[in-house]
Amino acid sequence: MPLAAEPDDTHEEGEDQQLLLAKKGEPTLEGLVVGSYCHDVLIRGGRVVGETLGGAAAFVSNVLDAASPREAEQGEAPFVVVSKVGRDFAYASAPAPARRPPLLCASPTTSFHAQFSDAAASAHAPDRELRRVHACDPIYPADLPDRRFAYGLAVGVAGEVLPETLERMIRLCRAVLVDAQALIRAFDGDGAVGHVALEDTPYARLLPRVAFLKASSEEAPYVGVETARRRCCVIVTDGRDGCRLYWDGGEARVAPFPAVQVDPTGAGDSFLAGFAAGLLWGLSATDAALLGNFFGAAAVSQVGVPTFHPKMLQG
Numbered sequence: 001m002p003l004a005a006e007p008d009d010t011h012e013e014g015e016d017q018q019l020l021l022a023k024k025g026e027p028t029l030e031g032l033v034v035g036s037y038c039h040d041v042l043i044r045g046g047r048v049v050g051e052t053l054g055g056a057a058a059f060v061s062n063v064l065d066a067a068s069p070r071e072a073e074q075g076e077a078p079f080v081v082v083s084k085v086g087r088d089f090a091y092a093s094a095p096a097p098a099r100r101p102p103l104l105c106a107s108p109t110t111s112f113h114a115q116f117s118d119a120a121a122s123a124h125a126p127d128r129e130l131r132r133v134h135a136c137d138p139i140y141p142a143d144l145p146d147r148r149f150a151y152g153l154a155v156g157v158a159g160e161v162l163p164e165t166l167e168r169m170i171r172l173c174r175a176v177l178v179d180a181q182a183l184i185r186a187f188d189g190d191g192a193v194g195h196v197a198l199e200d201t202p203y204a205r206l207l208p209r210v211a212f213l214k215a216s217s218e219e220a221p222y223v224g225v226e227t228a229r230r231r232c233c234v235i236v237t238d239g240r241d242g243c244r245l246y247w248d249g250g251e252a253r254v255a256p257f258p259a260v261q262v263d264p265t266g267a268g269d270s271f272l273a274g275f276a277a278g279l280l281w282g283l284s285a286t287d288a289a290l291l292g293n294f295f296g297a298a299a300v301s302q303v304g305v306p307t308f309h310p311k312m313l314q315g
């Protein structure tokens with residue numbers, strides 16, 4: 001499966017899955033996670049049933065730390081997070097923001113209300129309706145550290161990863177993985193989350209320089225998988241049915257792990273981080289997707305940012 005050509009980094013043909021692996025003599029691969037922490041308010045049957053830390057940066061950091069427990073214990077930071085919050089941010093002491101503090105802005109912290117139907121935990125109910133209540137400042141190219149990274153994760157939730165910021169990530173990182181929700185979300189006057197076609201956004205021209213694009217089954221029609229797969233590897237996640245990988249010339253289904261869903265929030269973020277961790281371990285893309293499915297299933301089994309126990313990954 002050929003990865004997207006690296007526009008700013010040459011690599012030998014055939015090093016498809018090796019892009020995220022340290023080369024001989026290289027220091028530990030450092031990652032760049034770009035996306036904002038946020039406040040999540042969970043509403044079921046018209047009542048607030050939970051208020052939690054959210055934002056892909058929180059879920060992604062959680063998984064990357066769980067997948068590299070030795071570095072996390074030794075205080076090594078195999079990745080940096082560029083995130084923005086307001087002075088009202090309520091979770092500064094939570095593990096992820098405490099380890100990787102966000103930039104403080106004058107604007108309020110991004111906040112989402114996730115409305116679940118009463119049956120949302122059942123097998124086939126739509127999992128949630130999202131509304132963006134507040135949006136913090138965008139993340140600008142100048143907010144990114146001026147150094148090279150082995151990989152980047154563009155994981156905005158409220159439009160904070162600007163096209164020019166993604167372009168800078170591509171220049172700084174050997175391989176960039178993108179969550180489609182950072183590219184195709186649109187918000188109406190009340191903040192209700194909708195989607196626009198990726199082709200109609202300024203991000204479309206950057207796709208040939210992206211290694212992996214992850215989209216949920218709800219987002220996939222707006223991504224245009226048949227077009228996108230000719231530019232980069234596209235992963236479509238499908239909740240309890242696992243995920244499928246599409247590249248130019250092939251596709252593969254990767255089975256899910258069983259889970260009792262109590263809160264679908266963060267499943268996609270956790271999947272993408274688990275997938276990236278799998279590539280860093282040297283797994284093939286399909287085996288890395290299986291690790292992503294593992295973390296996605298673990299995420300839905302808990303409310304908010306899940307707790308992963310270090311032993312959970314020991315064979």
Ligand SMILES: Nc1ncnc2c1ncn2[C@@H]1O[C@H](COP(=O)(O)OP(=O)(O)O)[C@@H](O)[C@H]1O
Nearest residue numbers: 216237238239240242259261267268293296297
């Ligand atoms: N109810 C579930 N049971 C088992 N695995 C799940 C469940 N929901 C999500 N997952 C896992 O998490 C991944 C991402 O979930 P999904 O809901 O598709 O993403 P998103 O949050 O972006 O909509 C799925 O591919 C699957 O592996």
Ligand SMILES: O=P([O-])([O-])O[C@@H]1[C@@H](O)[C@H](O)[C@@H](O)[C@H](O)[C@@H]1O
Nearest residue numbers: 054055056112265266267268269
């Ligand atoms: O559930 P998921 O799609 O992986 O990602 C979620 C976002 O879609 C949502 O906007 C945000 O409020 C959550 O904290 C989480 O980041």
